[in-house]
Amino acid sequence: MKIKVKFPDGSLREYEKGITPMEIVREMGIKKVIGAVVNGELWDLKRPLEEDCEKIRFVTLDDPEAPEFYRHTMSHILAQAVMRIYGRDNVKLGIGPTIENGFYYDFDIKNGKITEEDLPKIEQEMKKIIKENLPIERKTISKTEAKELFKDQPYKLELIEEIEGDIVTVYQQGEFVDLCRGPHLPSTGVVKHFKLLSVSGAYWRGSEKNPMLTRVYGTAFAKKEDLENYLKFLEEAQKRDHRKLGPQLELFILNTEFAPGMPFFLPKGAIVLNELMNFSRELHQQRGYKEIFTPLIMNEQLWKISGHWDHYAENMYFIEKDEERYAVKPMNCPGHILVYKSMTVSYRDLPLRFFEFGRVHRYERSGVLHGLMRVRSFTQDDAHIFCTPEQIEEEILGVLDLVNVIYKQFGFTYRVELSTMPEDHMGDEAIWEKATTALKNALEKANLPYKVNEGEGAFYGPKIDFHIKDSLGREWQCATIQLDFMMPEKFNVTYIGPDNKEHTVVMIHRAIYGSLERFFGILIEHFAGAFPTWIAPVQVVVIPISDKHSEGAKKIVKEFSKSGFRVFLDNRRETLGYRIRQAQIQKIPYMVIIGDKELASGKLSVRTRTGKEIRDLSLEEFVKTLREEVANRKLELTLEG
Template sequence: MLRFEGNNGKVCELDRGSVMVSEVLSELGLGKKALAGKLNGELLDLSREVSVGGSIEPVLAGSEEGLDILRHSCAHLMAQAIENLYPGTHFGIGPCIKDGFYYDVDVADGSITEQDLPAIEAEMRRLAGAAEKVERVEMGREEALKFFGDRNDPYKVELISELEVPSVSLYRQGDYVDLCRGPHVPDTSWHRNFKLLSVAGAYWRGSEKNKMLTRVYGTAFATPDDLKQHLKRLEEAKLRDHRKLGRELDLFSLHDEGPGFPFFHPKGMAILNTLIDFWRREHMRRGYSEIRTPLILDRSLWLQSGHWDHYKENMYFTEIDEKPFAVKPMNCPGGILVYKTQLRSYRELPLRMAELGIVHRHERSGVLHGLMRVRCFTQDDAHLYCRPDQVKEEVIGIIDLCRFIYKDVFGFDYAVELSTRPENSMGEPEQWELAESALKEALEASNTPYRLNEGDGAFYGPKIDFHLEDSIGRTWQCGTIQLDFQMPERFDMHYVGADGQEHRPVMLHRALLGSLERFFGILIEHFAGAFPFWIAPVQVKLIPISEEHQDYVRELAKTFGGWGLRVETDERDEKLGKRIRDAQLQKVPYMIVVGDKEKETRVVAVRERSRGDLGSMDLEAFRKLLDEEFNPVRG
């Protein structure tokens, strides 16, 4: 007798040795619109035979798990279409990813281009219309090796040969067969709302030593409206692409002579320096001291910190006086050396040390992406050293600072995630349990909603991550708080307690913006280049109607510069309308047009970026208008 409890509160008992998931859901009144089932926490195909009872629920296409299944199944549909159109194609991997899927393919006669996507998509729709049944097949490991070997499928053979399992699962739809754990949709008719998006190159298994495959990207949704909304968001994202706007607004550039190393132009530096001024002001208000540590440090330091064992593939190395050194990928070991320059007292704690540290990390060329993924960046780091009884209060203080910066200053909504011990962690389980409990208590005490991300902590400690949502609904992981018992142990750090004895401090690693470069890129796309007045690279553009008005314009530029404004004049021999349009395209917050009336009466004619013509006003009125603009640097 098998007993099942549905998530709708109903119970059914079936007098059989095994039963299909679809039958159980149907008995419980849960079968409608289900594309898979979830029994005792395990995702299963509807056609899967189960021989144990338990709690069961349907998986709907619009749910997070349902979308993953739908998208992964759509990757199989795309692979089937490619196999039909390009016989002899070999297939790598085809996972679902955020908002979509991809498949890495090795096409026998050349490669697939974006011009080929409509034909592939048409074949996918034909296959979807045929409603071909998707079947799971269990096969012994050796049998599967022979099966894919006979099909001359080297990538699947390689994957299976590395599995230490007696059997594997395959999925068949029509003539197409793929290695996969599943689950999948019941048949191909589930694929109604999909779109192929782009093509890129990808090395097999991410190694530059392997063959370059063609990666075809697509997306799929449960409803046509969801797909339409997503495609609209993608079009908006293209218009907001920070690389495109960075060129158009003259903020930064990327060059083959320095791949992954961005070059910042004067206007870009104006924004970065304003962000830094704001960062420094807020840290000073909250009791932080600023430090700076060297770019290159002895390899022994990275061995001691554990980075050598856990991170060396992402590091750069050099030699000085025939001794091995490493370019720092992180600031924490240098900060620890600063802490250890003195014998610290419990009265000094918490000690908050902040650093705008330039770090270098080796990233493969294929993953570099404008300012979002670079090899050199400025980490807005801080390391806090505190007594165990101070941890909760310090974490709450950081959470409060994050809330202020993200929500109050930049207007982002955000989600919080608590990540726990990973497989490659350092330290004892007891320490990890204490650390994770401390972070949970701080989140709950600060009334911060969060979700648990099991096993995704840093190798030295659990962490809280902040995911910002931008103006078109995309999320970006920026801030992080990491609680670390390991570094104080490895570096034998102490403070003298009230009892006169030495005690081990707790170390908090903390970043707010993540990296200045990446946060800059996020801001470009969030605001579509139309930055708030306080960080705009040019805040006021002065436009004389003719040469007779240039003297007054230059006088105004000097006055506004004395007010601390970033000002430009446009004295080009161009029509007035073109110069105004150019200022609009450059997204300058305020434009001032100067003609005979303005020069004679010593006033300014003001245009605001979004509100248009604000009329004429004297300088004092204009200054009052600007003083009302939000400016967190000013306070």
């Protein structure tokens, strides 16, 4: 039986059913192919084509799909190496997928465990498997055969039970066989450049009710240079890790015993948070927002009306008092609605913009908690705009401008995504169409390129998401703008229109920092802890060379304090070099060194945290420079220029 295969150039060829992409490649004389894309699906070179192929495209190591092939294969090479080292009978296999920039595999080791110290040994065995260049074969077998094949692998048996139909696929390389959908490389020797990165614990299938497995992470690249560059990137990211820098810079601590997922902010961290909030408050006040505060705990009936009870209860915290049940708020929206409903609102009063630094609590599994990035208690820079349908576009434009101003202040670039109506949506499609058009029009008027995610909006309305890029090129989803048709209807949130009748208001949810704690963590890593002077916890440290210079140094400290700067006197009985080094470790923007010469001349010797020295600077001149730098919230240190 013949099948038709269409190529990217539009040409159509006929082949015998069951031909493989590898046979086609050889016939056509195409070199360096590692896989294919068949009708949009990643396809092994050895996997037969059983029906007409509307489009086939071959994949080389330079194509964007290539990492999916070689990183998936590398996870199997990892599993094969572990079984060789620890013994087939001692290793129970979990899963081994590709992830962004790498791969992992989960293991249950019966007699022994894998530690970071074992990674070089495993790498050596992986290199042997790569050198053996074992052919990788894809096989389809019945579930009965698969159960027999994996009879000693309980996790694989669980997965087999959940596969629909009676046929499963397995991949074999040498003595190693794994349950897998693929795709894979033709053999184990195609890609050689890899590195195992870390070991961690991971519950089977992400549930705390299941056994804890050992997860080994790795990365792989087609080119040695790309691997080396990525490892340098990881090294730099590790230096910037906010979980390390936060305690080192005395910004925050985490107490996993008594408050897991709920960070404690130390005095220096509180300064940074307050500066972030003050900056945001100024901008919101200028744009007509009204700041409010809503209760942390409210009656469960509120959350039943809002829908959180049905859809979000497992992520909420509850308490009972006086035979009443209350919920700790996971979101601020219902509270803002209650404030709105406490007033009689005319169309002339709209838009109403309520703004709150609202503390919320959401239950997250302990396994996913991550420093400030994933917490159970956090503060949202939350705002809700209540407006008429005609005002949507203008209000979105205002939010887009505010997002740009705030992100520009920290040197962030960003990209934008627009998510549209999902299949499971609330409200009339005509309203959705009108709202989505308003979002598109606002983005286009703001000259913001955007990607459309069809059908990925929230069930209550379309949304715009912002992905900021930090100094290492990593992306973080922070700001969001969401239109909501559901909650105003549920709470009967209305305004009196020009016709003197009640109309349902449009509700715009938006946050720009998102989680203040998470944004703080991003900033720590973005600046590597070296904050711009305006948010630096300590802006100036005054260091007397010896005890006899301490009194003069205290007078200078007083002058800085009078001018409103955060200043610290370091007159410890340590060497000058040690104190300068400590100031650099603490990332303090400016150091003022006071000795005989400075006291005699009345001039200052100033050092920046990067080591640049400025001598014979008058106190008045330095204060003026600092005042301008802080007032303008400059990103760079003025005296570095």
